[in-house]
Amino acid sequence: MADGKVAVALTVNGERREALVEPRLLLSDFIRHVLRLTGTHVGCEHGVCGACTVLVDGAACRSCLLFAVQANGAEIVTVEGLAGPDGALAPLQQAFRDCHALQCGYCTPGFLISAHAFLRDTPDAAERSDAEIRSALSGNLCRCTGYQAIVKAVRQAAPAYREAGLEERR
Template identity: 55%
Template sequence: MSKVHVKMTINGRAVEALVEPRTLLIHFLREQVGLTGAHIGCDTSHCGACTVDLNAMSVKSCTLFAVQANGAEITTIEGMASPDGALHPLQEGFRQMHGLQCGYCTPGMIMRAHRLLKENPNPTEDEIRSGISGNLCRCTGYQNIVKSIQYAAATINGAPYQEAAE
């Protein structure tokens, strides 16, 4: 099978490669680029473990071919921390608010939450739950995931995090 030349920007870095036309973006990222943060969970777009940001949209990279991402700007979980290693507010939120258990869903959950907060900087709990509904946590840590996203939203907006009264 003949290979196709692709060029894209991943986490601010220009990447060029030859790929088979049927190579999924998740496999390209993990196997050819060496970015293994996005996980392969279901291969059917149901779990969201493979979520990345592509041209300012959340996408499940297990349902997109690498050739479809030609020319794209992609951010993966590896691109969320600042170059000096400081965690992104979402990463810090997941750490502070115990938003992860086994961690398998965490990269995709953070990437989806990243786009959610770009689209809605101050979401309600219901908006957060709706916004991450395409990403599954098998450990059922949703309450702390929601708190983690609320923490990040407050931090990004320059406000102290205040846990909602139950």
């Protein structure tokens, strides 16, 4: 039989959070139902659709494939953590809007996190082929857009990441 609840302490979008959770609680459910950060969506709960993608210690991961207890001590970033401190849309989010890269918006948080990780790690993304960008996005399913506008938005946001990267290194 299960033992009792386990304490977890982690940082989410820069804020320290603590809770007692059952070991079997999925990280996706923890984020949505315990922390009430409902921007992270659950689409398949078996690691295919990518709607629940979050950053765990900087790495984009499916939050439905982790238990909350495994995130003890981790730094998590969800879609709510992407915008600026004043709530202004980040360049990637703005690009999604400009390019009509979302329709129902359900897959969007996962795409934003995946694209954010890709652009952060790929300073020359703007020069990459469509096939490479599409490959980077292929871990997220979208049923509305046909992906074309998402590819366009990622391309549009690329220079902002390169500049931010240069800024950081300076």
